[in-house]
Amino acid sequence: MSEQKLAAEARTEFGKGFARRARMAGQIPAVIYGHGAEPIHITLPAKATTLAVRTANALLSLDLNGEGHLALVKDIQRDPIKQIIEHIDLLTVRQGEKVTVDVAVHVVGETAPGTAHNLELTVISLEAEATHLPESVEVNIEGRAAGEHIHASDLVLPTGSVLLTDPEALVVNISEAAATAEEGEAEEAAAEAAPAEAAAAE
Numbered sequence: 001m002s003e004q005k006l007a008a009e010a011r012t013e014f015g016k017g018f019a020r021r022a023r024m025a026g027q028i029p030a031v032i033y034g035h036g037a038e039p040i041h042i043t044l045p046a047k048a049t050t051l052a053v054r055t056a057n058a059l060l061s062l063d064l065n066g067e068g069h070l071a072l073v074k075d076i077q078r079d080p081i082k083q084i085i086e087h088i089d090l091l092t093v094r095q096g097e098k099v100t101v102d103v104a105v106h107v108v109g110e111t112a113p114g115t116a117h118n119l120e121l122t123v124i125s126l127e128a129e130a131t132h133l134p135e136s137v138e139v140n141i142e143g144r145a146a147g148e149h150i151h152a153s154d155l156v157l158p159t160g161s162v163l164l165t166d167p168e169a170l171v172v173n174i175s176e177a178a179a180t181a182e183e184g185e186a187e188e189a190a191a192e193a194a195p196a197e198a199a200a201a202e
Contacts, residue, residue: 006044009044019086026046028049029042033090033092056103137155
């Protein structure tokens with residue numbers, strides 16, 4: 001994942017009043033922390049930042065008064081109704097540094113006819129290089145038969161990533177597909193008709 005470049009501005013004001021004024025001016029309050037350094041309070045351009053953080057574990061390359069900062073998005077606070085971004089927590093990182101992230105699991109392919117799959121684990125934890133974070137991990141279920149299980153240890157991880165989730169954790173479960181309503185009605189009708197047919201035969 002390539003980093004998104006944004007221009008940041010230092011801020012010395014805090015509180016809800018300042019945050020409201022910042023958002024009205026098209027800015028998002030944020031804080032950069034990590035590596036034992038004092039937190040750096042900044043504002044970011046709202047429109048560009050909203051676009052940049054649409055992907056999980058977004059990596060931002062910030063220009064703060066000519067000083068470069070590489071930071072990983074760790075938390076986004078949104079308005080519960082409007083869903084606009086109110087504040088962002090950023091973790092400072094370095095080139096080649098390993099970080100822990102949660103990555104979404106995406107299912108691809110189709111199971112064998114007459115079967116269905118259930119995604120038991122939607123997110124896994126990985127350790128990966130901060131500048132090479134995967135957006136997701138795919139699990140291929142093509143042709144899988146009922147009764148098969150896919151565990152975290154079976155996933156093909158991106159190069160350089162290390163699985164932190166329990167290797168035995170169940171990710172996908174393959175089972176027989178439930179009968180449709182029409183099939184169920186047909187089976188019930190056949191079951192009801194069987195005694196009548198037997199009585200007629202006697």
